[in-house]
Amino acid sequence: MNDERSRELYGRALSVLPGGVNSSVRALRPYPFFVRRGEGGHVIDADGNRLIDYVMGYGPLLLGHGYPDEVDARIRSQLSDGAMYGAPTEVEVELAEFVARHVPSVEMVRFVNSGTEATVSAVRLARGHTGRDEIVVMEGGYHGAQESTLVEGGGTDTAPSSAGIPSEFAEHTHAVPFNDEEAVRNIFNERGDRIAAVLTEPMLGNHGIVYPIEGYLEALREITAEHGALLIFDEVITGFRVGGLACAQGKFGIDPDLTTFGKVLGGGFPVGAVGGPAGIMEGLTPAGDVFQSGTYSGHPVAMTAGLETLRYAAENDVYDHVNTLGERLRSGLREIVADRAPSYTVVGTDSIFGVTFTREGAGGEGECEDGCRQRPSCPRFDSCPKNGADVANADTERWERLFWPAMCEQGIFLSANQFEAQFVSYAHTDEDIEETLDAYRAVL
Numbered sequence: 001m002n003d004e005r006s007r008e009l010y011g012r013a014l015s016v017l018p019g020g021v022n023s024s025v026r027a028l029r030p031y032p033f034f035v036r037r038g039e040g041g042h043v044i045d046a047d048g049n050r051l052i053d054y055v056m057g058y059g060p061l062l063l064g065h066g067y068p069d070e071v072d073a074r075i076r077s078q079l080s081d082g083a084m085y086g087a088p089t090e091v092e093v094e095l096a097e098f099v100a101r102h103v104p105s106v107e108m109v110r111f112v113n114s115g116t117e118a119t120v121s122a123v124r125l126a127r128g129h130t131g132r133d134e135i136v137v138m139e140g141g142y143h144g145a146q147e148s149t150l151v152e153g154g155g156t157d158t159a160p161s162s163a164g165i166p167s168e169f170a171e172h173t174h175a176v177p178f179n180d181e182e183a184v185r186n187i188f189n190e191r192g193d194r195i196a197a198v199l200t201e202p203m204l205g206n207h208g209i210v211y212p213i214e215g216y217l218e219a220l221r222e223i224t225a226e227h228g229a230l231l232i233f234d235e236v237i238t239g240f241r242v243g244g245l246a247c248a249q250g251k252f253g254i255d256p257d258l259t260t261f262g263k264v265l266g267g268g269f270p271v272g273a274v275g276g277p278a279g280i281m282e283g284l285t286p287a288g289d290v291f292q293s294g295t296y297s298g299h300p301v302a303m304t305a306g307l308e309t310l311r312y313a314a315e316n317d318v319y320d321h322v323n324t325l326g327e328r329l330r331s332g333l334r335e336i337v338a339d340r341a342p343s344y345t346v347v348g349t350d351s352i353f354g355v356t357f358t359r360e361g362a363g364g365e366g367e368c369e370d371g372c373r374q375r376p377s378c379p380r381f382d383s384c385p386k387n388g389a390d391v392a393n394a395d396t397e398r399w400e401r402l403f404w405p406a407m408c409e410q411g412i413f414l415s416a417n418q419f420e421a422q423f424v425s426y427a428h429t430d431e432d433i434e435e436t437l438d439a440y441r442a443v444l
């Protein structure tokens with residue numbers, strides 16, 4: 001791959017942007033390629049290289065790069081009417097109605113500008129609603145760049161995972177392994193009356209891809225309800241991707257008290273949201289006393305992009321297409337992995353996919369034809385990654401240093417490490433999938 005222009009741009013970037021980027025995950029080794037433009041399921045970089053793109057903006061681009069004509073026209077029309085006003089508009093009501101109509105647990109929505117802002121607001125609302133300070137998160141779980149959830153360690157023995165965060169924040173945040181019902185029960189038995197909420201992705205999508213063991217989400221629902229704590233699903237990745245318009249909560253049949261959204265909800269523009277029943281959501285100002293506000297919140301252009309993207313998905317075969325391609329890709333990967341790297345685990349569901357580089361010991365034919373489903377009857381059940389620590393123990397160095405660059409050379413753009421998921425978009429084709437499987441075959 002010729003990369004002269006990208007290298008030159010990165011040289012300039014290093015002088016004016018810390019680390020040369022605006023989001024740490026983009027600082028690829030030894031330097032990132034700079035994108036000139038996107039085209040459907042592909043990106044073209046500054047040197048003219050074309051890659052099949054499964055990063056898709058790290059999740060938001062359900063339809064791929066660019067918009068179908070009618071979506072494009074509505075976004076442009078809003079833009080020419082003025083970007084924003086600081087007064088309410090019809091489109092934010094319509095998008096809220098759309099979300100409330102499709103997502104089982106949601107009656108009301110507060111729009112914000114990112115997934116981070118959504119989880120910050122949801123945690124504040126849960127604390128205000130319950131009058132309690134402590135929260136429980138999953139070890140290794142990611143909920144954006146926010147003080148209350150950037151923790152490392154386990155149980156009540158947590159510390160901030162970043163410099164610049166007072167340790168008092170971590171004192172209020174406990175961490176348990178995903179898929180470990182007993183760990184949650186123990187912490188609630190010990191201090192249940194102090195816990196405001198359990199905050200988790202319904203299926204890990206941002207620290208490896210890990211499916212919930214059957215009964216786990218049900219247990220979280222039951223334990224939180226029993227102790228008067230809220231269950232918050234962070235659906236920033238899974239929302240409007242896993243389970244289609246009903247989101248992962250619809251797929252798994254669990255109603256959380258609060259849900260956070262982002263990524264697909266903005267159709268490529270910066271949008272986040274908190275949703276839930278009126279009895280909790282009306283705790284937010286100006287209806288209630290939990291302060292929440294934002295200059296750009298409900299931004300008309302972003303709302304239009306989100307609404308038109310989701311409407312398009314509702315009226316066309318978008319979820320059928322992306323889920324079918326996802327399935328084809330994962331079953332192809334399973335065959336390749338069985339042949340080339342039998343200890344590896346193919347993960348994902350719907351339009352999310354990945355290969356976790358599970359180490360030796362995990363071999364053997366499993367039951368999962370297109371991605372690990374954590375079935376206890378599967379011969380691989382004991383060795384497939386169950387939580388964030390298991391994913392972290394897989395061969396991350398091999399992924400980053402050997403696998404990722406080799407896939408790039410083959411013209412396939414994957415996420416920079418095995419903690420981030422890969423996404424199939426509506427713009428991807430059968431040929432893209434074949435080409436991608438050939439690349440895996442050559443590289444693994």
Ligand SMILES: *Cc1c(COP(=O)(O)O)cnc(C)c1O
Pocket residue numbers: 113114115116117119142143144145201205206234235236237262263272
């Ligand atoms: C991406 C993500 C966030 C943070 O969203 P930003 O828009 O990057 O602030 C939070 N939670 C999950 C599960 C995410 O995947």
